[in-house]
Amino acid sequence: MSFAVNLPLFCIVASLVCSVVSSVLDGKHARWLSMWLSFAVAVSSLLVLGAVRENGEPITYIMGHFPHPWGNEIRMGLLEGFFSLVFSTVLFLCMKGAKIKLSQDLEPSKSQFYFVMTDLIQASLLVLVYTNDIFTGYVFIEICTLASCGILMIRQIGRTTLASVRYMIFSLIGSGLFLLGVTILYNITGHLLLPSLHEAAGALWQTGQYRIPLTSSICLITVGLAIKSGLFPFHYWMPDTYGCATPCSSAILSGLVSKGYIFFLLKVIFSGFGTEVFYGSGVQNVLFVFGICGMIFGSIGAIRENDIFRMLANSSAAQIGYVYLGIGISPEAGVIGALFHILTHAVTKPVLFLSASRLSDAAGGSKRFKDLQGCGYAFPLAGFAFSLGALSMIGIPMTMGFMSKYLLAVAGLEVSTKAVPTLLALALSTILNTFYFARTIIRLYTPGTPLARVTARKAQAPFGLSAICFSLLNLAAGIFASPLIGLLRQGLEYFGKVG
């Protein structure tokens, strides 16, 4: 067993230590520390991925040497390594790209606290990805919520406080339901570690004992995490929250935090309940229906908006709908589509938020569509990155968005009862997506006079680097999708393999 198996725990501890250290540094050094932390996490995730590949099966890291059913474990599979790689890379690129914007939005005396929060988000995302213990997951879900609230309210305009209160209320409802679900599950199975839970839940399901408590605990856990990740009809906090936060926070929240919850839900479904129990309980049909509603209503909400950030926020609600649609379809092909869409959204939405903020700078800080006319010419790179991201969200071939829609459609065709609704929902939501994204792109490239062509033209380099990286990732994963899908497929097999 190689040294790399120790890395996930090191990364988690390092993130927590960095968050404490950042609070006594000044803003500049805290940012530096935070960014290199993400970079280090990305590198170690690569090493972990290599170790798992070499080992040929998932590795369980037992903390304190108490084997299950006692003790606490970290579990490394292909999906875990890969998603922590993606999450930390995206976090790095977000902080890189929003460097200038952050220095404008944050009070200099308080800016280090922003990076305390991002370090905590990094730590909790890592735990949500790697942990094998459902209660540890709960604790870090709460840490993630508090840290997200922190990066929202750090920009002190009146509305951000209001938006954070809304965000907190919805999140707390979600985590309350999750905690009740975990409590009931613990009461009937006596386990918190996912492998033991898997055996106990499978046995209970087969004997039919405690059927109602088991089903309700599955419902509570699923609904709790769905609320936290913003599934319809609980997406109303999104426009307000993403609309007025600093763009870097919106990018982190929509691209990473909500995805962390979904990944943890998938982990609980596959390693905890087992697909047989989860897909036997019928909860997936609820996710399927609400996923479709989210896709449609999120897009309709986006069309009605007059503010580019609120439009993107509503579009995030629609994309979350896609992911839950995939989970609702089937445990194999559907979940692969959902995982691919998580990647698509994690790579695309941050660059949309960052470049939208750049474009709104060109319009003198206005986020209204009518002021954004012609801004694509003022900042060509931001215009390009935005357009590419928008095309990916619509699902144009050669981008990631196309592949995830394709995978979801193929998955839908395999399940006869869900084929027609899936295809109809995909078609309708693609039309709606096209409507609002095409409208924005046309507006950006209609000749006009941007209000402040000269503002902040300097120091485009950090944003440019991050926008180019995001766009390249998007194109690369869209064109060479099959190795990625192969990895996801094999990772999913490892995911269900409990031992």
Added chain:
Amino acid sequence: MLQTLWNSRVNCIAVILFAVGFATLLLHRNLFKKILGLNIMDTASCLLLTSMGYIEGRTAPIIVDGVTDVTRYGNPLPAGLVLTGIVVSVSVTAVMLALTVKLYERYHTLDLDEIYMIARQEAGKEAPQ
């Protein structure tokens, strides 16, 4: 039926408390009462865990008089989970209270509907429901 209810009376109370807290958190307009609802909800989960962890006649797992018989002692894990739950609940409550103070300083009311109305007037545009 009644016997079953009586046997699981603590669980029933916990679930009722949870529902009360949940409804308050979701539906009440007053921000401070929402926070109270949140606390009731968390307490209900703690009650459920504690009641399940307690077995009549067993004591805390601290060996006294050299008795190592497993049936004498209860499982300490539920109590540990309750402690963790309390810590989480306290920190969340603290953040919510801080946010409430901030909002009150700015809008001079704790009624969320009124705050939305003021925010809408300030922004001069439609605020979401």
